[in-house]
Amino acid sequence: MLATHPTSTPEVQEIVRDAIARRSPLRVVGRGTWLDAGRPVRDAAPVVLDRLSGIVDYTPGDLTLTARAGTTLAEIADATRAHGQWLALIPWGGDAGSLGATAATATAGPVSGALGAPRDVVIGLETVTGAGDAVRGGGRVVKNVAGFDLTRLMVGAWGTLGIVTEVSVRLRGLPEREVTVALPLPNALPALADVLTKLRTIGIVPLALEMVSETLATRLGLAAGPALLVRIAGNVESVTAQRAALATIDEPVEIDDAVWSRLRTSDLLDCSIVRMSSSVGRFAETWVAAQRLAAATNGHVHASVMRSAARVVMPHTDGTLPADALAMLQAGGRDTRIWERLPNDLWSVVAPSAVNHRLATGVRAAFDPHHLLNPGILGEDSA
Amino acid sequence: MIDTADLADRLTSVVGERGVLHRTSELVVYRSDGLPGYSKQPRLAVFPRTRDELIAIVRLLASERVPFVPRGAGTGLSGGALADDVVLIGLNRLTRILSIDPVERLAVVEPGVVNVALTRAATPYGLHYAPDPSSQAACTIGGNVAENAGGPHCLKYGVTLNHVRAITAILPDGEIVHLGNAEGEVDGYDLLGAFVGSEGCFGIALDITVRLSPNPQLVRTLLADFTSVDAAAHATSDIIASGIVPAALEMMDNATIRAVEASIYAAGYPTDAEAILLIELDGLAAGLELDVARMEAMCAAAGARTVRVARDETERARLWQGRKKAFGAMGRISSHLVVQDAVIPRTRLPELLATIRTIAERQRITVCNVFHAGDGNLHPNIGYDANDPDESARVHVAMREIMAACVAAGGTITGEHGIGLDKLDYMGLIFSPDSLAAMCRLREVFDPDRRANPGKVVPIHSCREWHGAPRATWSA
Numbered sequence: 001m002l003a004t005h006p007t008s009t010p011e012v013q014e015i016v017r018d019a020i021a022r023r024s025p026l027r028v029v030g031r032g033t034w035l036d037a038g039r040p041v042r043d044a045a046p047v048v049l050d051r052l053s054g055i056v057d058y059t060p061g062d063l064t065l066t067a068r069a070g071t072t073l074a075e076i077a078d079a080t081r082a083h084g085q086w087l088a089l090i091p092w093g094g095d096a097g098s099l100g101a102t103a104a105t106a107t108a109g110p111v112s113g114a115l116g117a118p119r120d121v122v123i124g125l126e127t128v129t130g131a132g133d134a135v136r137g138g139g140r141v142v143k144n145v146a147g148f149d150l151t152r153l154m155v156g157a158w159g160t161l162g163i164v165t166e167v168s169v170r171l172r173g174l175p176e177r178e179v180t181v182a183l184p185l186p187n188a189l190p191a192l193a194d195v196l197t198k199l200r201t202i203g204i205v206p207l208a209l210e211m212v213s214e215t216l217a218t219r220l221g222l223a224a225g226p227a228l229l230v231r232i233a234g235n236v237e238s239v240t241a242q243r244a245a246l247a248t249i250d251e252p253v254e255i256d257d258a259v260w261s262r263l264r265t266s267d268l269l270d271c272s273i274v275r276m277s278s279s280v281g282r283f284a285e286t287w288v289a290a291q292r293l294a295a296a297t298n299g300h301v302h303a304s305v306m307r308s309a310a311r312v313v314m315p316h317t318d319g320t321l322p323a324d325a326l327a328m329l330q331a332g333g334r335d336t337r338i339w340e341r342l343p344n345d346l347w348s349v350v351a352p353s354a355v356n357h358r359l360a361t362g363v364r365a366a367f368d369p370h371h372l373l374n375p376g377i378l379g380e381d382s383a
Numbered sequence: 384m385i386d387t388a389d390l391a392d393r394l395t396s397v398v399g400e401r402g403v404l405h406r407t408s409e410l411v412v413y414r415s416d417g418l419p420g421y422s423k424q425p426r427l428a429v430f431p432r433t434r435d436e437l438i439a440i441v442r443l444l445a446s447e448r449v450p451f452v453p454r455g456a457g458t459g460l461s462g463g464a465l466a467d468d469v470v471l472i473g474l475n476r477l478t479r480i481l482s483i484d485p486v487e488r489l490a491v492v493e494p495g496v497v498n499v500a501l502t503r504a505a506t507p508y509g510l511h512y513a514p515d516p517s518s519q520a521a522c523t524i525g526g527n528v529a530e531n532a533g534g535p536h537c538l539k540y541g542v543t544l545n546h547v548r549a550i551t552a553i554l555p556d557g558e559i560v561h562l563g564n565a566e567g568e569v570d571g572y573d574l575l576g577a578f579v580g581s582e583g584c585f586g587i588a589l590d591i592t593v594r595l596s597p598n599p600q601l602v603r604t605l606l607a608d609f610t611s612v613d614a615a616a617h618a619t620s621d622i623i624a625s626g627i628v629p630a631a632l633e634m635m636d637n638a639t640i641r642a643v644e645a646s647i648y649a650a651g652y653p654t655d656a657e658a659i660l661l662i663e664l665d666g667l668a669a670g671l672e673l674d675v676a677r678m679e680a681m682c683a684a685a686g687a688r689t690v691r692v693a694r695d696e697t698e699r700a701r702l703w704q705g706r707k708k709a710f711g712a713m714g715r716i717s718s719h720l721v722v723q724d725a726v727i728p729r730t731r732l733p734e735l736l737a738t739i740r741t742i743a744e745r746q747r748i749t750v751c752n753v754f755h756a757g758d759g760n761l762h763p764n765i766g767y768d769a770n771d772p773d774e775s776a777r778v779h780v781a782m783r784e785i786m787a788a789c790v791a792a793g794g795t796i797t798g799e800h801g802i803g804l805d806k807l808d809y810m811g812l813i814f815s816p817d818s819l820a821a822m823c824r825l826r827e828v829f830d831p832d833r834r835a836n837p838g839k840v841v842p843i844h845s846c847r848e849w850h851g852a853p854r855a856t857w858s859a
Contacts, residue, residue: 059728059730060624061620061623061624061729061730062728062729062730062759063623063624063729064728084626085626106573116541116545119573119576120541120545129821133817133820133821134815134817135815135817135818135821136814136815136818137818139726139793139794139795139813140728140793141726141727141728141758141759141793141794141795141798142726142729142758142759143533143537143542143726143755143758143759143760143798143799144726144795144797144798145530145531145542145580145797145798145799145800145801145802146795146796146797146802146806146810146813146814147802147810147814147818147819147822147840147841148577148580148581148584148822148825148826148840148841149531149576149577149579149580149581150818150821150822150825152544152573152576152577153572153573153574153576153577153825155573155576156571156572156573157572157573161572172626172628173624173625173626173627173628174626175626176626203600203667203668204667205666205667234667234670235670235673235674236670236673237669237670237673238666238667238669238670238671238673239670240669241667241668241669241670242667242669275568277566277567277568278566278567279487279565279566279567280486280487280488281486281487282566307568308567309567309568335567336564336566336567336568336569338568338569338570354570354571355571355572356571357560359554359560359572359574359828359829360571360572360574362828363572363574363577363825363828364572366821366824366825366827366828367821367824378571
């Protein structure tokens with residue numbers, strides 16, 4: 001179907017109104033780097049926001065930034081680095097993706113456990129709803145409780161409540177010093193649980209604490225065996241003390257911080273991805289279950305210790321998941337499972353819908369009454 | 384609609400005689416909250432002692448289609464927990480802390496648990512509940528959730544929403560829903576995010592699961608005093624831009640300092656200072672003193688006369704008491720106090736404080752500023768006599784001018800107190816008719832009858848029919 005590339009919010013409104021008139025669904029696209037995520041969207045005309053791009057407002061002293069939805073994370077990183085600042089949203093998928101898609105999909109990355117998920121970092125946004133209205137929530141200041149929170153509602157709604165056209169975010173000052181170290185991670189459950197407990201009590205305040213499976217460690221060029229990647233930051237004394245604290249667990253080895261961008265872009269081309277999260281107390285168990293799942297597909301796992309969430313990347317065989325992996329998935333578990341990617345025909349089998357209560361269907365109907373925005377991406381058709 | 388005597392009888396059958404107030408004299412205290420100038424007469428007030436009683440009340444009101452207002456401790460500052468002809472549901476007897484899990488660092492509480500009581504209960508585990516509104520000795524977690532409350536330490540640790548993991552709520556129609564997930568991630572729409580801060584319009588929390596934060600290894604509290612407000616504002620901007628995030632960064636102007644020092648909350652602030660900054664740094668012990676030294680240097684460079692570091696916990700507590708009780712101290716000066724709330728981009732602080740001064744002079748009123756400078760959250764407070772119609776009118780005009788100035792600077796009309804009744808008129812300053820209509824639609828998903836806290840947050844005239852309208856009206 002013919003794609004449109006609007007350059008302004010009124011143009012997006014025109015596109016939506018035209019779609020309403022023709023009852024023709026729209027597929028919202030940012031920079032197109034993450035299109036294989038989410039449930040399949042019914043035949044729909046792409047609205048590509050690559051030309052709705054650019055930083056609208058950036059006053060470094062305010063530590064806030066407003067940009068159009070199609071602005072790449074790379075552009076924002078460049079602009080803020082020049083002022084010793086950064087946007088602490090470094091989602092899976094890399095910096096070629098757009099700010100709008102990061103907000104719309106609420107994609108978290110390795111620093112989200114310490115510095116907040118998109119819902120915490122986004123302070124305001126503008127969307128064009130499925131009724132064609134330009135609607136704003138929040139604002140450009142870091143603290144704001146004016147009105148019902150449309151911002152939180154839109155973040156993570158996958159474009160089904162409105163096409164995100166502009167996003168305001170809070171920024172952070174770059175730490176004085178930052179070091180990434182790797183520690184070997186035990187395979188056996190009791191030893192692993194012991195490490196996870198210690199990490200909470202030895203006195204570290206890491207920016208990221210990510211476990212990587214043995215296969216992924218090899219793919220990232222690290223030493224053999226599963227590893228714990230720790231990003232520590234602060235002033236010189238603080239960083240030294242945190243390294244010393246980590247040494248009480250095992251010997252930390254300093255590694256190139258490029259490992260984080262490699263990790264963020266380590267997803268395989270033709271794969272399924274599931275996130276398995278649980279309570280702190282059960283997370284070691286969840287990690288072991290995630291490893292088993294990865295092993296069944298020759299895939300890999302990485303996990304945020306601070307969010308107790310593992311992300312399992314499972315390459316396909318003949319375009320789909322191997323039968324034994326699927327059987328393991330269908331058997332379920334005590335963890336919470338959220339799917340990022342699956343072969344189209346498997347969604348209805350393992351994760352039919354994320355919109356499964358009248359409040360959710362009510363919100364969907366209130367903001368997209370004609371059901372035109374990314375129809376199907378949250379499984380709302382099967383709700 | 385069911386008559387009041389009949390309703391009182393049926394509520395009494397749920398909670399007993401002592402759980403229902405219906406005489407006008409008994410209801411006087413429930414006619415207003417922490418903000419003077421608003422008085423609304425509820426039909427009845429009912430006080431459940433258990434979750435089951437609360438559920439029964441909400442379902443009874445749903446079956447009789449009676450509007451209601453949930454109320455915590457009544458410390459709110461936006462006229463949020465009051466309305467005419469409603470049943471007021473007082474949640475302050477639902478005070479049980481249902482669980483504290485030191486491994487998961489989670490607590491589950493009933494809505495009437497007082498904010499500071501939770502921190503007290505978590506202290507033996509080396510944990511605390513981070514959001515700390517100035518009213519924390521009285522306000523409830525349920526009220527904090529309704530307002531998405533903040534507090535001084537939100538600068539580093541975030542507001543209420545950032546600490547709520549899950550809520551079990553009863554919707555106005557009596558249905559019980561679970562929002563969020565205490566044990567993992569959530570798929571689909573962030574309905575928890577929408578519920579927190581909905582000012583009692585979306586339903587009532589039955590239980591709330593919150594994060595508890597580990598106590599920092601070390602805390603350092605600094606008092607910097609300045610001979611001009613401008614210099615203090617510039618120091619604030621420099622600190623924020625430095626990349627070090629203080630746990631709190633508070634400013635008080637001379638009028639506030641003098642009010643505090645003349646009260647029983649005297650904290651030893653220099654009364655000849657035009658402004659003071661109260662700066663707190665916390666975290667790992669290693670390296671903290673380096674950051675303290677940097678703060679001292681930044682304040683000195685901006686023109687601080689002195690910078691003092693609290694020597695011990697006693698001095699630290701005293702410095703903070705002056706700040707947290709500043710509103711109370713102002714009670715000595717005048718009979719009524721409007722504690723206002725607005726947020727501006729942080730680089731605009733010097734300019735906005737000057738504007739507020741000009742407005743105060745023009746309207747012949749006294750404004751005391753005591754606020755969360757670090758996140759640009761202003762609290763211009765006006766002491767006045769609410770029984771003096773002329774002065775009250777001037778206060779009202781000044782408030783409107785201050786709000787307009789904050790909005791013009793790119794700010795917003797409330798950072799932590801909510802819209803309630805007080806800010807309804809200002810909503811149009813920051814949101815378009817379409818945005819306001821969208822908020823109305825969101826409310827209707829939770830409460831199609833608009834019976835929960837009626838008339839709050841979004842001006843009623845904004846709630847036009849949004850769909851099926853002719854196309855022309857969409858582009859208004």
